[in-house]
Amino acid sequence: MGEFELIRRYFAAAPVSRARLGIGDDCALLADCPPGECLAVSTDLLLAGRHFFEDVDPAALGWKSLAVNLSDLAAMGAQPVGFTLALALPVVDESWLSGFSAGLLDLAARHGCELLGGDTTRGPLAIGITIFGHVPPGQALRRDCGRADDDLWVSGELGAAAFAVRERLAGRPLVRGHPARERLERPLPRVALGRALLGTAHAAIDLSDGLRGDLGHLCERSRLGARIDWPHVPVSGSLADLPQADRVALALAGGDDYELLFSAPQAARETIAGLACEGAGGPVRIGSLTAEPGIRILNADATPISTDELSAFDHFR
């Protein structure tokens, strides 16, 4: 099977309705934004052995490859429209391709997000997705729009995905279907919540590198500090039997949760508490932004939890 047959068979079957021109030309042509909205764009490159285990179920990999990009749109409050896929494959494995494209296009269909075009090549397994969405520019959930005394919220439980990675690396892989493994392999991007927060939340970021690190990005861009009440942080039930130090490390510095962290005025508490997330409870209030710089994470008795050793994931450190 050649490059063009591969594209036809596994990726070009999905009907293209929002795009004026889809797969098969030099460029795809994207229909106009709705009036008053602008285009939000994000890109992610996932590499075997770095972002995922080489033996991961291909359908889960297809799902997750798009999920991490949908999560970036969610963190902006953008409505998904479409995406491009750049795929490097070591070999043409039809069973793998069939699973990968099924998982990818399943999640795409759930969000009305169309595969617009792409590029395929032979090489070490790599998946590059660029995603597009619409958002009213004045309401977009930027990182730099947090305000002092805003409440800080997260959209769901933290730490499960990092726990699944830790168990796998320790030679104790979780069984298929274990909720923590599901969270790692099939995260649910909070797209509907992001849209619902437009006009209410001030700033948002998605939790890919861990709460401590991503909160740091939001604070840095908003030129503020933060206080987090550790007892309020919704820690995954999968971590219930672990020692406190492990719970702290996984929930605050574990990556791959793909929940949203956002700030909103105190006056919006009731509105936000009423918003349910896909496959989870509602958002949980965990602290606030502070005019005072620095991030403090406090126990119930107000003693600080040291997070010096909880650095965010950085691909080059």
Add this chain to the structure above:
Amino acid sequence: MGEFELIRRYFAAAPVSRARLGIGDDCALLADCPPGECLAVSTDLLLAGRHFFEDVDPAALGWKSLAVNLSDLAAMGAQPVGFTLALALPVVDESWLSGFSAGLLDLAARHGCELLGGDTTRGPLAIGITIFGHVPPGQALRRDCGRADDDLWVSGELGAAAFAVRERLAGRPLVRGHPARERLERPLPRVALGRALLGTAHAAIDLSDGLRGDLGHLCERSRLGARIDWPHVPVSGSLADLPQADRVALALAGGDDYELLFSAPQAARETIAGLACEGAGGPVRIGSLTAEPGIRILNADATPISTDELSAFDHFR
């Protein structure tokens, strides 16, 4: 140097004016299209050892990585606006990064095409670019809009880049500055020509896989055949001393030329002949589209040149 410092130092320096929000958030926000235009999108993934030699000058690599994407916009008649960059690096080599970003941002500035955002990770060297442009949708130079009896034109000389690759693979690398090596390493995307052809040309494609193969794509999508007059094909002067069979192979099946191949009505001959290309002469008329299917390439005496063995590059064959 960490991931975020790397981005700041080498990629975030370019001022962002067209985007409403550039590097540093979950998404970039792109300003609206001009009225009546739509967004053209293309993506390419370049891998070391497959798309380029690992020891290539990093500035040339940065240039070429964007050039191949600009060429896709050119083939659509789109005006470049911006791009995202996904970069996998085996190590943080400041000298390499400095050269790569300089070459990339040099070409970007020449086309008013802004770096909007990206993703960096550690891994085998890979460069994924997704590019955006504007084009009036009704005039876009699609592959499927050729008409029988259209003239076929190419925008410049063919075969030089493939000659440079061949010499390198044969252990006879061309010296730096040799015109064929320049064509391989710093192709000039025909963006201005693509724009000038709006409303005149019917169909277009850029020559990345070789004339024979890319003409095949255009014919297939337009459901037509083609006749090419070999003596009219502008073969690179670098091939002048080669045997005819080598000239045919390199000019018709060599890739990486990044000239435009386009079809236009015979009535447009004078208009098109008057269009100069960046760094080259004007477009050259090499044949025509035919209602009869199949591609025939003819010598001056009308005998056919067999091209059965001249298959286009296919990453999975």
